[in-house]
Amino acid sequence: MVQRLAHFAITVRDYDEALAFYVGKLGFEKLEDTDLGGGKRWVRVRPKGSDAAILLARAVNEQQHASVGNQTGGRVFVFLDTDDFWRDYRELVARGVTFARPPKDEPYGTVAVFEDLYGNRFDLSSAPPSRLPRRSPPRLRSYPAGSTAAASPSTGPRPRSSMRASRQLPKR
Secondary structure: OOOOOOEEEEEEOOHHHHHHHHHHHOOOEEEEEEEEEOOEEEEEEEOOOOOOEEEEEEOOOHHHHHHOOOOOOOOEEEEEEOOOHHHHHHHHHHOOOEEEEEEEEEOOEEEEEEEOOOOOEEEEEEOOHHHOOOOOOOOOOOOOOOOOOEOOOOOOOEOHHHHHHHHOOOOO
């Protein structure tokens, strides 16, 4: 089974003030802002480069209003990974984002906690270079001119008879 996180909701007081923060201050992309009638909108934003999005859901009753800014009871709610912690940290500070905890080096990377306009907490984090995924260049093999072997990344050269069998070509 293959599953992925598509989006999740954050309750907000007002769509437009939330958009101004998430797009204007955090630099997220506005994916959608569709009027559903009756004062309700379908508003989605996401960090640039992310597949998952945040649905900005306007609070409409007492219980929902109580959750604005307190999605997780004061704990960090969203974990925002970056490929360059210091670049993004400096940019967010310059844009006026409030950090509740300053940057700190942890065994799992550099992290700082910031708050959205309502007080929901986000981790801005970057893995240390030793924990970043390693991308190995593809292994290339060279064969002498006129060789009758074909390269296979997993098993190396295969004789032509083996290639014929795998492609079910008739024998000559």
